[in-house]
Amino acid sequence: xxxxxxxxTSRPAQVTAPSVAKNxxxxxxxxxxxxxxxxxxxxxxxxxPAPDAVAAxxxxxxxxxxxxxxxxxxxxxxxLTAFPAEQALLDRVRVYxxxxxREQQRRPPAPKxxxxxxxxxxxALNNGDDATAERLASGVLTETPDHDLAxxxxxxxxxxxxxxxxxLARLERAMAVSPDVRxxxxxxxxFDVLRSLSAxxxxxxxxxTLAGGxxxxxxxxx
Numbered sequence: 001x002x003x004x005x006x007x008x009t010s011r012p013a014q015v016t017a018p019s020v021a022k023n024x025x026x027x028x029x030x031x032x033x034x035x036x037x038x039x040x041x042x043x044x045x046x047x048x049p050a051p052d053a054v055a056a057x058x059x060x061x062x063x064x065x066x067x068x069x070x071x072x073x074x075x076x077x078x079x080l081t082a083f084p085a086e087q088a089l090l091d092r093v094r095v096y097x098x099x100x101x102r103e104q105q106r107r108p109p110a111p112k113x114x115x116x117x118x119x120x121x122x123x124a125l126n127n128g129d130d131a132t133a134e135r136l137a138s139g140v141l142t143e144t145p146d147h148d149l150a151x152x153x154x155x156x157x158x159x160x161x162x163x164x165x166x167x168l169a170r171l172e173r174a175m176a177v178s179p180d181v182r183x184x185x186x187x188x189x190x191f192d193v194l195r196s197l198s199a200x201x202x203x204x205x206x207x208x209t210l211a212g213g214x215x216x217x218x219x220x221x222x
Contacts, residue, residue, distance in 0.1 A: 049083075049088065049089045050083065050086065053079065053082075053083040053086045053089055056075060056079055056082070056083075057079060057089060057092075057093065059075060060075035060076050060079065060093075060096070063075060064099070064100060067103075069103045069107070070100075070104060072096070072100050073097055073100040073101060076093050076094075076096055076097040076100065077097065080094070080097075111136075114143070114144065114147070117136045117137075117139060117140055118136065118140060118147075118149050120132070121133045121136035121137045121150075121153050122149075122153065124136065125153055125156060125157065125190075130157050130160060130161070133157055134154060134157045137149075137150040137153040137154050137157075138150075138154065141154070146177050148174045148177040148178040149174075151173050151174035151177070152171065152174040152181055152185070154166075154170045155167045155168075155170035155174060155185075155191075156188065156190040156191070158170060159190050159191050159193050159194055160190055160193075162193065164193065164197065167191070167194060168194065168197070168200060168203070171185060171191075171203060172203055175203060175206070182203070182204055182206070185203075186204055
């Protein structure tokens with residue numbers, strides 16, 4: 001009992017120490033009081049993801065919505081390494097990255113070379129997909145304006161649509177680049193709509209000295 005009395009009576013004397021130290025403004029008292037008076041600022045800063053992370057995420061989502069899965073996947077991977085602290089955002093990034101990777105496995109790689117694009121354009125035209133054939137051939141012409149096969153394919157698209165002026169203009173340019181296009185057009189059913197036109201017959205009967213050129217591709221005659 002006596003030991004407990006001494007323990008209890010010794011603590012009140014220590015309670016006055018902080019108040020005394022506070023009144024005198026001692027440095028030791030201020031150091032000991034600092035953690036309770038000025039809490040340490042949070043490392044993460046304000047709530048919510050960083051603006052840069054949000055902007056990068058939205059750009060990646062834009063690529064995903066446009067079905068540009070390869071570009072979107074690259075951006076999502078960059079987010080994982082550039083913003084490791086944004087865990088809530090990165091959880092969503094991983095989901096979308098997985099979606100991009102699945103879509104890339106399902107879809108064949110986009111054609112890159114002119115030959116690959118024109119091969120697909122020819123197949124599309126033979127399958128009745130005029131829009132795809134036109135898109136691919138037009139893309140080639142933006143890079144190589146005098147590509148004979150691209151011009152020939154666009155002439156066929158125009159003829160099938162009944163656009164005789166466009167078909168004749170492109171066919172004439174294709175023949176100027178490569179005269180052997182003439183023999184191909186002579187038997188191509190896509191140009192049946194043009195056969196009654198004198199302008200088409202003149203193109204077929206023109207001499208081979210129009211202009212020279214190396215044939216860079218050939219559309220299979222159906």
